[in-house]
Amino acid sequence: MNRLRVLDAVREHGALTQVEIAGVTGLSAATVSNLVKELDAAGAVQLTPSIRNGRRAVQVSVAASHGLLAAVVFGDRDVRVALGTGGPEVLSQKRMPLPADHAADEGVTRGARLVHELVATSGHDMGEIRAVGIGLPAPIDTVSGQVGSEGILPGWRGVPVASDMAEALGTPVLLDNTANLAALGESKFGALQGVSTGIFIKASYGVGAGLIIGGELFRGSAGTAGEIGHVTIDEDGPICRCGNRGCLDTFVGAQAVLGALRDSHGALTLRDVIARARDGDPGCRRVLEDAGRHIGVAVAGVVNLLNPEVVALGGQVARVGDLVLDPMREAIERCAIPSAAASVDLRLGALRPEEADVLGALVLADQVREDADRAALATV
Template sequence: MNRLRVLDAVREHGAMTQVEIATATGLSAATVSNLVKELDGAGAVLLRPSIRNGRRATQVSVATARGLLATAVFGDRDVRVAVAAASDEVVAQKRMPLPADHHADEGTDRAARLVHELVEGAGQEMSGLRALVVGLPAPIDTVSGHVGSDGILPGWRGTDVAAAMSDAVRVPVALDNTANLAALGEFKHGALQGVSTGMFVKVSYGAGAGLIIGGELFRGSAGTAGEIGHVTIDENGPVCRCGNRGCLDTFVGASPVLAALRPTHGGLTLRDVITRALDGDPGCRRVLQDSGRHLGVALAGVVTMLNPEVIAIGGQVARLGDLLLGPVRESVERCAIPSAAASVEIRVGELPPDEADVRGGLVLAEQLRDEADRAALSTG
């Protein structure tokens, strides 16, 4: 346990002298000296000569040669893979398109090939890969390890994705929802840094959310917390792909947005609509502002129930800034308890739309690697 205390102190504060470690941990200088020697022998720390207060000292830092991390994040029609030394030290990344309604085996095969390609391209062996995190744009049932809704990603139904990927890359694999990963990315490196109770909402082709409660990602009892896209806001509304009526996705997703504009604007992509709205197109602006109001109605329930400090909005529509956030805030102020609405800050996510979930995947992979290292140290 004392070795873990020393290692945790160095991870939290960066390179430290042994005297500084003793101060931070409350351990004696002699104990720290012995522990550092053990950690150095295990390859867990690096030791460098240093000068502090005019005296020679030994600077202790966490060893960087701890292996590689990887994440494979799936969208509706693509997979993005990144390999890194740490969650903020990406070595290589690449995107590969996938056909619409692709099946799990096709997606996992392509992702595994990309992982191998990027690791080998970085001049490393696959044996140096320590952890892989896979993200899917769907609720994940943590009990079964399968997609938690038959109507979402039907081609992945019944597949144990983590097991399939682990067989392909021969490393520990964790599976999570992409909105959860994006929330982790923003919590570690973006708009939710330092927030104890917050929420990240990703709005692109659909809506999903990740919850931070007590400074930790909250997944719920079966892993499906944060599925705001399938919260009913009109029980008589359109039928959703999940089988319910009037889900938020049927009002703010790409399909309803594009359908509303098709009679007047023809065939557009979501990116086209956002660009035209920013250029002043009144029809595109109106439809996206309507989406913002619907999103605000759903968020008002979250604000009343959880009383978060910050809600960060990301995904493609985050490019709209106050054009979207204005209607969101109006709905929250109208529908939430006044004291809760007054205390929440609604802001745009800080990480690029296609980066937040990838960074979050690397954050989770880093946690898996750290847990494995801690387990090894506690039994060493």
């Protein structure tokens, strides 16, 4: 366990001297010295001479042979891949468009091809990839490892995505919902850092949530916790793609937002609406304000249930900032228990919408690597 404490310290903080490791971990300098020797012998760390405060020192960092991590995150019409080492920096990344309603086999094939291309163009080889985190914009049933709804991403239903991708890439793979991944990214590197109980709301083409409880991502008994987009807010509302009626997604998803503007503005994309709203278009501003109010009503219920410290808004819709946050805040204050509403901090996510879930996927991959490291170091 102490070897892992040292390894976790240099993984999180970057290269450290042994004195700095002792300060971070609370271990004695002599203990750190012995542990570093053991980790060096195991090939888990790299030692580099340096000068600190005018004195010679040795910097300890994660060994290059410790390997790379990869992320493959699918959107409704694209796939993004990235390489990292476990910190907040993405070494390289690439995006490829996908057709609407694409099937799983096409997505897996293109995603795997993109990883191979990115690894090659970055000067690495696939043998360096220790693990891959995969994200899908759909509820993931952790029991079956498949998409957990018939109507959401129907082309992916019944497909063992993680095992198919692991076979295509030849490395361990872990799969999760993209809202959960974005919450992981914000918890590790962004607006939810240090937060014990928090909610991340991802509002883009659809809306989802990631729940942080006790400082850890909470997935529920079967992996579908946080599906706030499919909370019913109007029993007589429109039919949702999930099969229910009046879900939050039918009021704030891209189809609802674009449909409300079609007669007055013609055919727009969500990016068009966001750009025009930021430029002052009254119609576009109105539909996004309405979306913020609806999201706030749904979030108020979660605030009553969990009493979170922080609610962070991310996704493409977060680009309009207070235009959505203000009606969200008003709805929470109106609908939540006053003490719960008063104690929650509503803020924007700190990471860009296109990077939060990618960083979260790399965090997920790092968990796979850490599990393997624990098993390996236990035998040293």
